[in-house]
Amino acid sequence: MVYSAKESKTRDAEATQVSILDAAEEEFARHGLKAARTETIAARTGVTKAMIYYYFQSKEKLYQAVLDRAFSEYVHLPKQLDLDQLPSDEALEQVVRGLLASVSCNQNIPQIMFHEAIQNHGEYYKQAGFLTVLSTMSAILERGMSEGDFRPLDAPHTAVNILGTCVFYCLGYENLKHFWPDKQMHSQKMLEQHTQEAIALVMAGVQRHENGEMSK
Amino acid sequence: MVYSAKESKTRDAEATQVSILDAAEEEFARHGLKAARTETIAARTGVTKAMIYYYFQSKEKLYQAVLDRAFSEYVHLPKQLDLDQLPSDEALEQVVRGLLASVSCNQNIPQIMFHEAIQNHGEYYKQAGFLTVLSTMSAILERGMSEGDFRPLDAPHTAVNILGTCVFYCLGYENLKHFWPDKQMHSQKMLEQHTQEAIALVMAGVQRHENGEMSK
DNA sequence: GTCTATACTGGGATAGAC
DNA sequence: GTCTATCCCAGTATAGAC
Numbered sequence: 001m002v003y004s005a006k007e008s009k010t011r012d013a014e015a016t017q018v019s020i021l022d023a024a025e026e027e028f029a030r031h032g033l034k035a036a037r038t039e040t041i042a043a044r045t046g047v048t049k050a051m052i053y054y055y056f057q058s059k060e061k062l063y064q065a066v067l068d069r070a071f072s073e074y075v076h077l078p079k080q081l082d083l084d085q086l087p088s089d090e091a092l093e094q095v096v097r098g099l100l101a102s103v104s105c106n107q108n109i110p111q112i113m114f115h116e117a118i119q120n121h122g123e124y125y126k127q128a129g130f131l132t133v134l135s136t137m138s139a140i141l142e143r144g145m146s147e148g149d150f151r152p153l154d155a156p157h158t159a160v161n162i163l164g165t166c167v168f169y170c171l172g173y174e175n176l177k178h179f180w181p182d183k184q185m186h187s188q189k190m191l192e193q194h195t196q197e198a199i200a201l202v203m204a205g206v207q208r209h210e211n212g213e214m215s216k
Numbered sequence: 217m218v219y220s221a222k223e224s225k226t227r228d229a230e231a232t233q234v235s236i237l238d239a240a241e242e243e244f245a246r247h248g249l250k251a252a253r254t255e256t257i258a259a260r261t262g263v264t265k266a267m268i269y270y271y272f273q274s275k276e277k278l279y280q281a282v283l284d285r286a287f288s289e290y291v292h293l294p295k296q297l298d299l300d301q302l303p304s305d306e307a308l309e310q311v312v313r314g315l316l317a318s319v320s321c322n323q324n325i326p327q328i329m330f331h332e333a334i335q336n337h338g339e340y341y342k343q344a345g346f347l348t349v350l351s352t353m354s355a356i357l358e359r360g361m362s363e364g365d366f367r368p369l370d371a372p373h374t375a376v377n378i379l380g381t382c383v384f385y386c387l388g389y390e391n392l393k394h395f396w397p398d399k400q401m402h403s404q405k406m407l408e409q410h411t412q413e414a415i416a417l418v419m420a421g422v423q424r425h426e427n428g429e430m431s432k
Numbered sequence: 433g434t435c436t437a438t439a440c441t442g443g444g445a446t447a448g449a450c
Numbered sequence: 451g452t453c454t455a456t457c458c459c460a461g462t463a464t465a466g467a468c
Contacts, residue, residue: 013433030334035251038462048435053463055433111334113391118246118327122390134395151420157413160392161381168380169373174338175329176376179350197373204367205421229451254444264453269445271451435468442461450453 017055019045024052025066029108032115033063067124070109074102074129077136088144089207095137096202099166100195107170114171134159141206151208162202169194233271235261240268241282245324248331249279283340286325290318290345293352304360305423311353312418315382316411323386330387350375357422367424378418385410 023044027036038059042049056062077098083091103110116124125131137159144150169176169185177185184190239260243252254275258265272278293314299307319326332340341347353375360366385392385401393401400406 016433032248032251035248035335037460039460047433049462050436050464051434057463059462114330114334114387117388117391118330119251120390122392122394125391126394128391130391131395134392153416154409154413156395157385157410158417160385160388160395161410161414161417164380164382164384164388165377166380168384169376171330172333172376172380174336175333175341175344175346176338176350178338178342179347179372179376193370194373194377197370198377200369201374201377201421202417204423204425205417207420209420209425232451253442255442263451265444266446266454267452273445275444433468435466437465437467439464440462442459444457444459446457447455448453449455450451 013055016045016047016051020047020052020055020062021066021069024062025070025108025112028063028066028115029111032112032119033059034119036063038062067112067127070112071128074106074109076102077129077133080136083136083140088140088147088149089203091140092137092144092206093199093203095133095140096162096166096199097195099133099163100198103167103170104191104195107173110167110171130163134163137162144206149208150206153206158206165198165202169198229271232261232263232267236263236268236271236278237282237285240278241286241324241328244279244282244331245327248328248335249275250335252279254278283328283343286328287344290322290325292318293345293349296352299352299356304356304363304365305419307356308353308360308422309415309419311349311356312378312382312415313411315349315379316414319383319386320407320411323389326383326387346379350379353378360422365424366422369422374422381414381418385414 020041023041024036026044027041031037036059038049038052041062042052045051052062056065078094083094086094113125113128113130116122134156138155141150141153141155141158145152145155173185180190236257239257240252242260243257247253252275254265254268257278258268261267268278272281294310299310302310329341329344329346332338350372354371357366357369357371357374361368361371389401396406
């Protein structure tokens with residue numbers, strides 16, 4: 001995804017389009033559809049505004065193109081079949097780990113999704129990979145309960161709550177950095193720690209424990 | 217907060233200002249500072265755009281006023297002293313429960329905070345109540361570990377992860393509704409279920425269990 | 433395919449009547 | 451204190467040269 005094509009000074013339609021899409025993804029993530037400025041996108045891309053309208057007829061069309069590309073590239077989960085082979089707790093850990101990795105490496109998509117949610121009534125979300133993730137997690141949780149690995153819980157609600165834990169750290173970065181004034185939240189070390197703590201919390205949160213009190 | 221003063225047709229400066237603030241909070245929550253339209257705020261309020269500039273000199277000043285009011289009203293946590301009296305697990309449950317209640321009853325504030333994070337680099341977040349919530353939770357987690365109630369964990373990271381679980385359901389509502397096509401996510405019943413499931417996940421996630429494997 | 437220059441519009445802000 | 455009318459800039463979109 002994030003490969004810039006600025007170096008070629010010769011005319012290259014393909015490269016220009018990719019370059020515009022990259023800059024647009026960034027801008028839309030930051031500001032949402034309405035507040036995004038085509039001028040900023042053009043400036044970051046290195047081409048002029050006119051080019052944006054040449055390739056993508058309007059800001060809306062460009063937005064749609066960004067979403068389309070993002071959905072096709074985001075969240076490469078382990079295949080359903082592979083997950084079914086694993087014990088439920090290992091399957092869940094795999095999914096959560098994949099999710100955390102995706103979110104850490106490209107925060108633009110979750111940010112765009114959020115803007116979608118509160119501005120555009122989640123119109124595009126149906127197409128997105130996140131619903132798949134939720135369904136997958138929910139199914140694993142159901143299986144884990146029936147196999148006795150997990151405590152009694154409501155699978156869809158718990159899947160949503162897990163997803164919340166996974167995305168919040170990166171989504172709220174600019175706010176949360178005040179909570180860690182002396183650390184770099186995006187450093188390799190911190191991201192790894194976040195991954196580890198999130199997984200620990202989630203796994204402990206769903207697993208059945210011999211003498212633990214059941215929640216119902 | 218959400219009390220409208222439209223019914224008085226006589227001139228009432230106080231009521232007009234409150235009315236503007238209410239509408240503005242809504243609009244800023246939906247669109248963020250930049251994309252928010254003063255025209256929309258005025259329309260929703262029932263007064264004209266000019267009034268907004270009469271009372272608040274600019275859109276920015278209005279935004280600041282909305283934030284100031286929100287911070288002073290949001291998240292009424294139990295007093296520090298009361299929490300210290302309780303066993304750590306009960307204290308944590310109290311805080312999480314309070315947080316879930318605040319978020320469910322007014323989603324505007326978390327939404328504004330989110331926009332702050334990704335648009336304005338979290339400038340205002342330092343003032344907000346959320347950092348207090350995080351510190352409070354973190355302290356409780358530390359105490360719980362030292363008293364042997366909680367498993368070994370990183371307190372700040374875990375506090376952030378818990379907060380994520382608490383806010384995500386309401387923040388992502390418009391997206392997540394596609395995941396529950398047959399339910400009303402804002403119904404009393406669903407909100408209660410979310411509260412219950414979130415608390416169950418969090419408490420199970422942090423508590424020490426006799427035979428559970430420690431995460432470190 | 434890429435640029436410069438410009439037409440057009442939405443919306444922030446203000447002047448002035450009532 | 452509240453309204454109407456208007457100014458004017460920022461920003462979308464396009465025409466036309468190269």
